[in-house]
Amino acid sequence: xxxxxxxxxxxxxxxxxxxxxxxxxxxxxxxxxxxxxxxxxxxxxxxxxxxxxxxxxxxxxxxxxxxxxxxxxxxxxxxxxxxxxxxxxxxxxxxxxxxxxxxxxxxxxxxxxxxxxxxxxxxxxxxxxxxxxxxxxxxxxxxxxxxxxxxxxxxxxxxxxxxxxxxxxxxxxxxxxxxxxxxxxxxxxxxxxxxxxxxxxxxxxxxxxxxxxxxxxxxxxxxxxxxxxxxxxxxxxxxxxxxxxxxxxxxxxxxxxxxxxxxxxxxxxxxxxxxxxxxxxxxxxxxxxxxxxxxxxxxxxxxxxxxxxxxxxxxxxxxxxxxxxxxxxxxxxxxxxxxxxxxxxxxxxxxxxxxxxxxxxxxxxxxxxxxxxxxxxxxxxxxxxxxxxxxxxxxxxxxxx
Amino acid sequence: xxxxxxxxxxxxxxxxxxxxxxxxxxxxxxxxxxxxxxxxxxxxxxxxxxxxxxxxxxxxxxxxxxxxxxxxxxxxxxxxxxxxxxxxxxxxxxxxxxxxxxxxxxxxxxxxxxxxxxxxxxxxxxxxxxxxxxxxxxxxxxxxxxxxxxxxxxxxxxxxxxxxxxxxxxxxxxxxxxxxxxxxxxxxxxxxxxxxxxxxxxxxxxxxxxxxxxxxxxxxxxxxxxxxxxxxxxxxxxxxxxxxxxxxxxxxxxxxxxxxxxxxxxxxxxxxxxxxxxxxxxxxxxxxxxxxxxxxxxxxxxxxxxxxxxxxxxxxxxxxxxxxxxxxxxxxxxxxxxxxxxxxxxxxxxxxxxxxxxxxxxxxxxxxxxxxxxxxxxxxxxxxxxxxxxxxxxxxxxxxx
Numbered sequence: 001x002x003x004x005x006x007x008x009x010x011x012x013x014x015x016x017x018x019x020x021x022x023x024x025x026x027x028x029x030x031x032x033x034x035x036x037x038x039x040x041x042x043x044x045x046x047x048x049x050x051x052x053x054x055x056x057x058x059x060x061x062x063x064x065x066x067x068x069x070x071x072x073x074x075x076x077x078x079x080x081x082x083x084x085x086x087x088x089x090x091x092x093x094x095x096x097x098x099x100x101x102x103x104x105x106x107x108x109x110x111x112x113x114x115x116x117x118x119x120x121x122x123x124x125x126x127x128x129x130x131x132x133x134x135x136x137x138x139x140x141x142x143x144x145x146x147x148x149x150x151x152x153x154x155x156x157x158x159x160x161x162x163x164x165x166x167x168x169x170x171x172x173x174x175x176x177x178x179x180x181x182x183x184x185x186x187x188x189x190x191x192x193x194x195x196x197x198x199x200x201x202x203x204x205x206x207x208x209x210x211x212x213x214x215x216x217x218x219x220x221x222x223x224x225x226x227x228x229x230x231x232x233x234x235x236x237x238x239x240x241x242x243x244x245x246x247x248x249x250x251x252x253x254x255x256x257x258x259x260x261x262x263x264x265x266x267x268x269x270x271x272x273x274x275x276x277x278x279x280x281x282x283x284x285x286x287x288x289x290x291x292x293x294x295x296x297x298x299x300x301x302x303x304x305x306x307x308x309x310x311x312x313x314x315x316x317x318x319x320x321x322x323x324x325x326x327x328x329x330x331x332x333x334x335x336x337x338x339x340x341x342x343x344x345x346x347x348x349x350x351x352x353x354x355x356x357x358x359x360x361x362x363x364x365x366x367x368x369x370x371x372x373x374x375x376x377x378x379x380x381x382x383x384x385x386x387x388x389x390x391x392x393x394x395x396x397x398x399x400x401x
Numbered sequence: 402x403x404x405x406x407x408x409x410x411x412x413x414x415x416x417x418x419x420x421x422x423x424x425x426x427x428x429x430x431x432x433x434x435x436x437x438x439x440x441x442x443x444x445x446x447x448x449x450x451x452x453x454x455x456x457x458x459x460x461x462x463x464x465x466x467x468x469x470x471x472x473x474x475x476x477x478x479x480x481x482x483x484x485x486x487x488x489x490x491x492x493x494x495x496x497x498x499x500x501x502x503x504x505x506x507x508x509x510x511x512x513x514x515x516x517x518x519x520x521x522x523x524x525x526x527x528x529x530x531x532x533x534x535x536x537x538x539x540x541x542x543x544x545x546x547x548x549x550x551x552x553x554x555x556x557x558x559x560x561x562x563x564x565x566x567x568x569x570x571x572x573x574x575x576x577x578x579x580x581x582x583x584x585x586x587x588x589x590x591x592x593x594x595x596x597x598x599x600x601x602x603x604x605x606x607x608x609x610x611x612x613x614x615x616x617x618x619x620x621x622x623x624x625x626x627x628x629x630x631x632x633x634x635x636x637x638x639x640x641x642x643x644x645x646x647x648x649x650x651x652x653x654x655x656x657x658x659x660x661x662x663x664x665x666x667x668x669x670x671x672x673x674x675x676x677x678x679x680x681x682x683x684x685x686x687x688x689x690x691x692x693x694x695x696x697x698x699x700x701x702x703x704x705x706x707x708x709x710x711x712x713x714x715x716x717x718x719x720x721x722x723x724x725x726x727x728x729x730x731x732x733x734x735x736x737x738x739x740x741x742x743x744x745x746x747x748x749x750x751x752x753x754x755x756x757x758x759x760x761x762x763x764x765x766x767x768x769x770x771x772x773x774x775x776x777x778x779x780x781x782x783x784x785x786x787x788x789x790x791x792x793x794x795x796x797x798x799x800x801x802x
Contacts, residue, residue: 014415015517035549060656069471069544073552076467076499076545079791080661088665089677091656091792093505096495098477104494108509115516116416143470144477148436151474255461255492260481264489276490390480391492 015114019240019247022051022233023359028347029197030130031227040081040126043229051233052244059118061092062109064101064125065351070140098144102354103384103393107253113234125352126229137225144387146261160388162214165303167268178321180207182302183220190341192372197347221302228349230356248365252396254280260390273392274311281394289313293377296357298385299342339372354384361397416515420641420648423452423634424760429748430598431531432628441482441527444630452634453645460519462493463510465502465526466752471541499545503755504785504794508654514635526753527630538626545788547662561663561789563615566704568669579722581608583703584621591742593773598748622703629750631757649766653797655681661791674793675712682795690714694778697758699786700743740773755785762798
C-alpha cells in the first residue's frame with residue numbers, strides 16, 4: 001500500500017483478520033528413517049488434528065521448501081505431500097525463497113485467507129537435508145546465494161556469513177565470546193524443547209574451543225542442516241471459535257529484499273531485508289519492537305541472530321553482542337530470543353524453518369510452551385531469512401481475545 | 402469459500418477487481434546466449450515498460466519456475482532476478498508447481514492485489530531448459546511426476562502421457578490422425594507468432610510420419626523443452642486508467658488437484674485437476690465455457706490438448722479429437738485453441754508457460770494479436786498443468802469496459 005498516495009484506488013482492500021488455529025511439527029534431526037513426504041504428512045496431520053479441522057474443509061495447501069529437486073530428485077512436492085496425506089482433492093503449491101521459504105509460504109497462506117478467497121488453509125514447510133551428505137547439502141544451500149557470482153568461485157554460506165561477522169566485530173567491537181553467547185543461550189533453550197535436534201546445554205568453554213569452520217565462526221556458531229517439517233492451519237479469526245484451540249492472530253506480515261550477492265550490499269553489519277520486513281510487519285500490526293514479549297529470529301549463524309535483534313529494533317546497532325552477553329535475550333529476561341532453541345539447537349530443516357518458528361510462537365502465545373514458557377506472552381515476532389539476506393520475512397503474532 | 406455453509410464467518414472477504422496492465426515476453430527457443438536472469442529481466446522490463454509503471458511503484462514480484470536448482474544450480478531465483486533488474490528493494494518470491502508454476506504464480510499475484518495488501522505487482526515466469534542437454538532436461542521434467550513411485554522405475558513424461566493417449570484412443574476411438582491434427586493446427590498458429598520457437602506450418606503427413614517417441618506419441622505430438630520468460634503487471638482495476646494500456650481483467654481463478662502418480666488416478670482419459678480448476682474459475686467469473694472466445698490450454702502433448710478441451714467443457718468427453726479434426730479449434734472457427742501456437746509451437750519454457758499463456762490472452766483481448774487475432778475477443782481462458790496432472794490452474798480473463 002506504500003504507493004497508494006501516488007495513484008488513487010477507490011476500493012479499499014478489506015483484509016480479514018487471520019488466525020492460526022492448529023500447529024504440528026516433527027522432531028527435527030537426522031531423520032534417515034523418514035522420507036520428505038512422510039515428514040510433511042506427519043506435520044500436516046498433527047496440525048489438522050490440533051485444530052480439529054476436517055480434511056474436506058481445507059481449501060488450499062502451501063508448502064515452503066528450498067530444494068527438494070536437488071535433495072531428493074523431486075519437484076512438484078506440494079501435490080505429492082497433499083496426495084499422500086489423503087488430501088488429493090486440495091490444491092497445493094510450493095513457495096520457495098531459500099531459507100525464507102517457510103515464512104514466505106505463511107505470507108501467501110495469510111493472503112489467501114485475508115483476501116476472502118479461502119477460509120481454511122494449511123501452510124507447511126518441509127526439508128530433507130541429510131540424505132545427500134554434508135558436503136553436498138552445503139553446496140545446495142550455497143545455491144541460494146548468487147551461484148554465478150559467489151558460490152561458483154568457492155564462497156560458501158559459512159564464508160559469506162564469516163565476512164559479515166568479521167565486519168561486525170571490526171565496526172562494533174563485537175567479540176567471539178558474544179557470538180558464542182548466542183550459541184550457549186540457544187542450546188540452553190533447546191534443552192527445554194522436546195522437538196529440538198540438540199537437547200543439551202553447551203558451556204561457553206566448549207563453544208569457544210570448537211573447531212573453526214570459517215574464521216571467526218566455529219562449529220558451534222553454525223546451525224546444523226537438518227530434516228524436519230512443520231505445519232499450521234489458518235482461518236478467519238471470526239471462524240476460529242468453532243475449532244479446538246484458542247486462536248493466535250497474524251497481526252502483521254512484511255517482506256524485505258536486498259541485493260543477491262553480498263559484495264553488492266551497502267551494509268555488511270546489518271540486513272536491509274530484515275529491517276524492511278520488520279518495519280512493515282510491526283507497522284501493519286500497529287506495534288513496536290518493545291511490545292514484543294519474545295521473538296524467534298533466523299540464527300543460521302550466531303552473527304545472524306546478533307544482526308537480527310539489532311535490525312528488528314530490539315537493541316541499537318552494535319549492542320546485539322553485549323545484550324546477548326548480558327543475558328537480555330535469555331528466557332525470563334528482557335526479550336527472550338529463540339526460546340525454541342532456534343536454528344542452532346532446535347535445528348535447521350531449511351525450507352521448514354519459518355513454520356517451525358510459527359509453531360513456537362503459537363505455543364508461547366497459547367501458554368503451552370512448557371519449561372520454556374515466556375510468562376504471560378501476548379505478542380511475538382518471527383523472522384526468517386533467505387540466502388545470505390537477499391530476502392527476509394517477518395510476522396507479528398498475538399493472542400486473540 | 403466452498404465450506405462457508407458449514408462454518409460461519411461474519412466478515413465477507415472483499416476481493417478487489419484485478420487487471421493486467423502490462424505484458425512482456427522473450428522469444429522462446431534454445432537461447433544459449435542468454436542466462437535465466439537475463440531472460441527474466443528482459444521479460445520483466447518489457448512488461449513494466451508496456452504498463453508504464455515505475456520501478457518504485459512495484460510492491461511485490463512473483464516468479465514461476467520449475468527447477469532452476471537442478472537446471473542452473475540456482476535456488477532463490479526470485480530475488481536474484483529482481484536484483485539484476487534493478488529492483489533489489491522489492492520483495493520477490495518463487496512459486497513452484499511443476500509445469501503449472503507460472504499459472505500458480507499468477508494466482509498468488511492476483512491474491513496479493515485482490516486482498517488489498519498490494520497495488521502494483523509483477524508476476525513473471527522463467528525457465529532455462531536447454532543448457533543441460535535433452536536427456537537431463539527430460540529427467541528433470543520427470544521429477545515433477547512421482548519420483549519414488551514412477552520416474553525412478555523409468556517412467557518418463559512421454560511414456561505416462563502415451564498411456565493416457567492409448568487409453569483415450571481405446572475408450573473414445575480417438576485416432577492418431579486426430580492427435581496429429583492438434584500439432585498441425587498449433588504449428589499453423591505458431592507460424593503467425595513472432596515469439597514462437599517454431600514459426601512454420603507442418604503438414605499432417607510429416608507429423609504422422611515423424612519418429613515414435615512413446616507409442617502412440619510421435620515427435621510432433623510432444624512439445625519441445627525450451628528457454629524463455631514472460632511477465633505481466635497487475636493492479637486494481639480502478640487504478641488501471643493511470644497506466645498506458647487498456648486493462649484486461651482477471652475475472653476468475655481456480656486451482657485443481659489430483660493424485661501425484663498416474664497409477665493412483667480414477668480416470669486416465671480425463672484430468673480431474675483440470676475439470677476442478679476450470680469449474681472454479683468459470684464459476685467465479687460467472688461465465689460458461691461457451692462464453693469464451695478463445696483458450697490457451699496446456700498442450701505439452703497433443704493428447705493433453707484433447708483432454709483439456711473436453712475437461713474444460715468446450716466439447717463433450719470423446720469429442721476432442723473429432724472436434725480438432727473438424728477444425729473447430731482453429732483460428733476463426735468455433736473456439737480457437739492455442740492461437741499462440743501453444744506449448745507445441747510457441748515452445749515450452751516449463752515454469753514460464755502459464756505466464757506466456759496470459760501474455761497471449763492479453764494480446765487477444767487488447768486486439769493486438771496481429772495475424773492471429775480472434776475477431777472481437779471479449780473473454781478468454783488459460784489453462785496450465787503441473788506434472789502429469791496432479792495440479793492444474795485456470796484463469797478467466799476479459800476485456801474491462
